[in-house]
Amino acid sequence: GRMISYVTKEYYMLNKPSGVLTATMDKNAKTVLDLMDVKRKDLFPVGRLDYETEGLLLLTNDGDFTYKVTHPKFHTDKTYIATIKGGITISGINKLRNGVYIDDFKTSPAEAEILDAVDGHTYIKITIHEGKNRQVRKMFAAIGCTVVGLQRIKIGNVELGNLPLGRWRHLTSHEVNYLMNS
Numbered sequence: 001g002r003m004i005s006y007v008t009k010e011y012y013m014l015n016k017p018s019g020v021l022t023a024t025m026d027k028n029a030k031t032v033l034d035l036m037d038v039k040r041k042d043l044f045p046v047g048r049l050d051y052e053t054e055g056l057l058l059l060t061n062d063g064d065f066t067y068k069v070t071h072p073k074f075h076t077d078k079t080y081i082a083t084i085k086g087g088i089t090i091s092g093i094n095k096l097r098n099g100v101y102i103d104d105f106k107t108s109p110a111e112a113e114i115l116d117a118v119d120g121h122t123y124i125k126i127t128i129h130e131g132k133n134r135q136v137r138k139m140f141a142a143i144g145c146t147v148v149g150l151q152r153i154k155i156g157n158v159e160l161g162n163l164p165l166g167r168w169r170h171l172t173s174h175e176v177n178y179l180m181n182s
Contacts, residue, residue, distance in 0.1 A: 011171040055152035083149035102138040
């Protein structure tokens with residue numbers, strides 16, 4: 001005798017530009033939902049990317065999905081390309097690989113590799129297993145490096161690919177299933 005409402009669960013990938021808030025609304029700044037022409041009031045970001053960071057951001061209205069992707073006990077990998085000013089030593093890379101101290105805790109060991117060095121900048125691929133506030137930037141700062149650009153390219157095995165900056169797409173059922181069951 002009671003009305004039951006059914007909500008369709010939705011899953012999106014967005015290539016978030018720098019200068020956009022990972023929030024659902026803000027009076028003074030553009031948010032990730034402002035970039036989407038899907039005007040659903042029940043969508044929310046899965047985790048966060050800081051204001052200056054660009055790249056892969058997931059959005060959904062599924063709380064269980066968000067929990068599976070973001071809770072530390074599930075160890076969902078997040079992969080970034082960091083552009084740092086100047087160079088980095090092998091010792092610095094090894095420190096990232098062993099974990100560094102930031103904000104009174106030691107990070108889990110990261111996967112880190114130098115991709116290229118061009119025009120006074122070094123490009124490093126780094127995969128972390130946590131998701132603390134501004135963690136990648138703080139990890140590089142802890143070893144004396146300044147991040148001048150940061151892009152998340154992958155969550156688990158779900159890759160940003162060639163999705164243009166500021167654009168979005170639906171996640172495939174395969175991607176959703178992988179993230180829910182990994």
